[in-house]
Amino acid sequence: MKKYxxxxxxxxxxxxxSFFNWYxxxxxxxxxxxxxxxxxxxxxxxxxxxxxxxxxxxxxxxGVLMKEADLDTSVAQDIYSTSQELYDLAxxxxxRFIELIYDKETEECKGLDYEVNTEExxxxxxxxxxxxxxxxxxxxxxxxxxxxxxxVQSSMYEAAINNNIDTRAIIxxxxxxxxxxxxxxxxxxxxxFKFVYEEKYLDGEYVMPGRVLAGKYINDGVNFEVYYFEESxxxxxxxxxxxxxxxxxxxxxxxxxxxxxxxxxxxSRYVEAFNxxxxxxxxxxxxxxxxPIRSVGDGTVAFAGWSSGGYGYLTKIRHxxxxxxxxAHQSKIAVRTGQKVKxxxxxxxxxxxxxxxxPHLHYEMVKNGAKINPLxxxxxxxxxxKQENKERFFKEIKKYQEMIR
Numbered sequence: 321m322k323k324y325x326x327x328x329x330x331x332x333x334x335x336x337x338s339f340f341n342w343y344x345x346x347x348x349x350x351x352x353x354x355x356x357x358x359x360x361x362x363x364x365x366x367x368x369x370x371x372x373x374x375x376x377x378x379x380x381x382x383g384v385l386m387k388e389a390d391l392d393t394s395v396a397q398d399i400y401s402t403s404q405e406l407y408d409l410a411x412x413x414x415x416r417f418i419e420l421i422y423d424k425e426t427e428e429c430k431g432l433d434y435e436v437n438t439e440e441x442x443x444x445x446x447x448x449x450x451x452x453x454x455x456x457x458x459x460x461x462x463x464x465x466x467x468x469x470x471x472v473q474s475s476m477y478e479a480a481i482n483n484n485i486d487t488r489a490i491i492x493x494x495x496x497x498x499x500x501x502x503x504x505x506x507x508x509x510x511x512x513f514k515f516v517y518e519e520k521y522l523d524g525e526y527v528m529p530g531r532v533l534a535g536k537y538i539n540d541g542v543n544f545e546v547y548y549f550e551e552s553x554x555x556x557x558x559x560x561x562x563x564x565x566x567x568x569x570x571x572x573x574x575x576x577x578x579x580x581x582x583x584x585x586x587x588s589r590y591v592e593a594f595n596x597x598x599x600x601x602x603x604x605x606x607x608x609x610x611x612p613i614r615s616v617g618d619g620t621v622a623f624a625g626w627s628s629g630g631y632g633y634l635t636k637i638r639h640x641x642x643x644x645x646x647x648a649h650q651s652k653i654a655v656r657t658g659q660k661v662k663x664x665x666x667x668x669x670x671x672x673x674x675x676x677x678x679p680h681l682h683y684e685m686v687k688n689g690a691k692i693n694p695l696x697x698x699x700x701x702x703x704x705x706k707q708e709n710k711e712r713f714f715k716e717i718k719k720y721q722e723m724i725r
Contacts, residue, residue, distance in 0.1 A: 402452040469514035489529035534720035565702030581606035601691035632674025648682035
């Protein structure tokens with residue numbers, strides 16, 4: 321009996337070896353590279369085609385959401401660690417979505433997708449060697465060109481509604497003119513506008529407006545025109561029809577769609593709420609709590625935190641040896657001391673902290689150590705287009721001029 325079992329065992333071993341030899345070389349010649357390629361293909365993970373979409377709600381954190389999704393703790397940690405150099409998933413935003421990618425057969429988590437902003441998406445994937453990799457790629461929108469126009473009856477916002485224009489496109493238009501027109505003070509009933517802008521589509525569905533390519537705004541009878549042009553990596557943005565930059569050292573205002581609740585005064589004024597008389601060397605912009613506050617110019621954050629002088633949450637930005645600006649009564653600060661900021665970057669949000677009677681931004685401009693009225697300061701313009709690039713500029717904007725005139 322033992323001899324019989326032993327004979328069968330030898331037969332199975334030989335047969336198994338023969339099968340393995342046939343599987344490795346099934347009737348055709350394989351060189352070394354061919355064998356290596358076959359092994360690589362076998363090692364490659366199966367296509368991940370099951371997507372679980374998770375909405376980020378108020379109070380949610382990455383850790384809590386992954387736990388609720390029943391994702392293995394070690395996998396969640398690997399994804400977090402891998403992506404951290406590119407994007408910290410601790411900073412996920414309410415209203416956006418996390419997508420978990422699973423293998424449809426094994427149910428193994430193969431990756432995570434997260435829309436970092438409206439232009440970029442984070443992709444985290446496990447490669448064929450089982451290592452996690454992360455990258456941020458531009459979102460592949462398809463764009464269409466659209467022309468819109470309207471007439472101001474009360475505000476730019478209402479003009480957008482009345483003319484079936486995406487209000488986000490109107491914000492982009494206001495941003496294009498933000499160095500020339502302060503929409504808190506200067507829009508007049510009867511003002512007219514016309515502009516060319518991009519519409520962005522994803523999978524055939526309209527998502528949002530893109531860049532304003534050209535715009536015309538007639539303000540109290542005065543015609544303003546802007547055209548987007550990229551002369552070089554160092555000089556791109558909005559220019560007038562002559563090729564002069566409309567972008568100045570500072571924005572006209574640090575918040576959008578607001579009104580001035582208190583102007584600049586050098587004398588004392590009585591503030592009933594605090595039963596005191598004080599000067600007001602600043603501009604107060606009334607806006608809803610949470611309205612984004614933008615740095616009016618490039619610079620370095622000299623201070624960001626709580627101020628004991630009645631300013632509440634305060635940010636100070638040093639622009640150069642001459643100018644600095646202060647932003648007070650914020651509900652939340654979005655920058656830190658020592659951080660470099662760019663013109664238009666969000667640095668905080670409107671609030672009513674400190675000595676304040678309601679939500680607003682207290683905005684100060686300081687020149688050579690003295691507070692000045694920012695609405696009266698004449699600011700230097702940006703760089704004009706070089707003469708050798710003027711022909712290219714005129715050729716590029718010609719088609720847009722025909723569309724807005």
